[in-house]
Amino acid sequence: MMNHANAETSRRAAAILREFLPGGEIGSVVAGNVLRGGGVTLELVNPADGLLFASFADAGASVVDAAMQAARPAQQQWWSLSAAARGRAMWEIARLVRQNAEVLAELETISAGKPIRDTRGEVAKVAEMFEYYAGWCDKLHGEVIPVPTSHLNYTRHEPVGTVVQITPWNAPIFTAGWQIAPAICAGNAVVLKPSELTPLTSLVLGVLCDRAEGMPRGLVSVLAGAGPTTGAAAVAHPDTRLVVFVGSAEAGAQIAAASARNIVPSVLELGGKSANIVFADADLARALVGAQAAIFGGAGQSCVAGSRLLVHRSIHADFVERLAKAAARIPTGLPTDPATQIGPINNRRQLDKIDGMVRAAVTAGARIAAGGACPEALRDTGGFFYGPTIIDEVGADAAIAREEVFGPVLAVLPFETEEEAIALANATPFGLAGAVWTNDVGRAHRVAAAVRAGTFWVNGYKTINVASPFGGFGRSGFGRSSGREALMTYTQTKSVWVETAANPGVAFGYVG
Known part of the structure; x- marks a missing residue:
């Protein structure tokens, strides 16, 4: 049975969710809609008293597929916008995060058990992440290479497509923002699967991304589901072009192996013993x-x-x-x-x-x-x-x-x-x-x-900023998830050769 404090916690969490999710029902955020899962019931427990305060159904493969279908046209629409327009839309996400900072912090504290003094700071950092990468949108460009021929050779940094991101329970909204911002800055769509223990603030962040002016619906979807079912379906989906995982080394190894089977690269941010x-x-x-x-x-x-x-x-x-x-x-x-x-x-x-x-x-x-x-x-x-x-x-x-x-x-x-x-x-x-x-x-x-x-x-410890690259060596993973280096992770480089000579030499064949 619920005690009084737990009943109040449940009511408060439900009230916050009603501001963002229709009826306050917990489900996956896909293209502006909240989709109910079709799997087993997953329970959310308040770490401060050990009692159940909410539940939801595991999303499953059908919801994953809906998110992927929404991501394709959204990503194409997003990449067709000017870089400056993408930057303005990302700045609008940051504004909405700041506007809703206190309820996001409160919901994170209820769900993850983190002190309110910490969650307020982490929500502010999420806004900073979108602001930082908003400024990068019109600065992500290639270079001209002085090749020893008559060609103009230049490079383009193009998006990989749809990125699957799986984030942990220890800092849900922080890691969600840490991953989403560089991915969409580089022109990608994102399908985010937060931990089934702490999905709430990530779902709300997904709603705020949908609400931001200039953001295509479906560019950022957030799945409410478990790793072995929903997460595995997202990793294995044929539309997935990159997998980013934050969590344990054991789970990271499994996800990297599953990605490799589809010839899909992965970025792993794993544990440490610093x-x-x-x-x-x-x-x-x-x-x-x-x-x-x-x-x-x-x-x-x-x-x-x-x-x-x-x-x-x-x-x-x-x-x-x-x-x-x-x-x-x-x-x-x-x-x-x-x-x-x-x-x-x-x-x-x-x-x-x-x-x-x-x-x-x-x-x-x-x-x-x-x-x-x-x-x-x-x-x-x-x-x-x-x-x-x-x-x-x-x-x-x-x-x-x-x-x-x-x-x-x-x-x-x-x-x-x-x-x-x-x-x-x-x-x-x-x-x-x-x-x-x-x-x-x-x-x-x-x-x-x-x-x-x-x-x-x-002479310090734990100073981290979105402008500085972050990632590990060895069993701590590979790839970087912030700074300019993260943008390179979320792009693929294309080399373009343009013949400029008036009468280029013929190296093979015959001129008819």
Whole structure:
């Protein structure tokens, strides 16, 4: 049975959805319509209390096909517009996101369990993404190549066609905007399949794309469905020309294999086990705060989380003690409270995984320096809460030091030398991010160059901007999903040769 708070959550979510979806019914957004699924019922659970607040039917292959059919003419219409007109339409999407920012943030907090202070910032970043790529629409051009013949040779960057994008539950609206904006800037249509655990804000974003003046209906469709059914049907559809996936390495490998069977390229933004390296000469007060933000922001449910803290042995004991005291003071609680910095884990399965990995680490000889359980004050809420946790005395080969936890759990490893720190940082199959804290400029550049990671920070952590390329090395995936490099991902280059000579030589055949 619903308690009072959960009933209010359900009512509020339904009220927000009624502003965007006819009758508030959850379904796939396709060409300005909301299509009901024909599959099994999927349930949405409030992470703050563990209770059901909404449900919907899995979209399935028929809805996928409808989205693909709508995408074809929409993409052709979109690409036929002037680049400036496409830019104006994208700017209008950004305006609508800003206009609806507060309800989007509130819906994200209800659905994903993220603190409202975080979701407000993420919605603002979505608007920035569309604004940034709106400015690129009329600047995406080819080049003239000085070939050693009488030809004019130039290149064109043309859209790939219809792009399937699959996004995760940890930052639903942020990753939706992060993927949609560069794809449509480059002239493509998008069929987006968000996680079945958190589809709501992505559906609303799809509606806002439809409402924006100048946007063809069907250019952006959003599917409400599960990965093994709806997602698989979208990846395998014959009209799919590119697949973009954000999520786990295991799922990414399966999706890349399915794409390859259709000779379709893929872009994978996968997990990480990023090293945050602190040398003894660093500004330790700043490094202390940076270490907390690196792992505990978003309850650690971030692919770039600094989940491995490498600390010089000379400061190791003192730094861990100070960090443990600070972690105990971070406000952990209901995500609707503006003071909350750490909200619940998104779902029960992930919570159980986190706790299981912590227990296994302790069994293997590690020591819990802070956290390691649901905070006492939150145990009666029914929510999926896990306190900020620090695990010390971790072996370099321990699972907690090599495998992604995806929760507010920090593994601490000491080191003696710069060379050892680099070796520890690279002792993982992942390569998404990393950081170093030091006042030695030469060391900062040496470590940044030596650590295998797609993004690396010096005396900071987790600064990300849409203008800068983002992606990983190794098991963290391939391709880039922001900056100018993302636009190249979403285009195919055509080389055009034009003969300019008045009387070109005949290399083969006869002139009649």
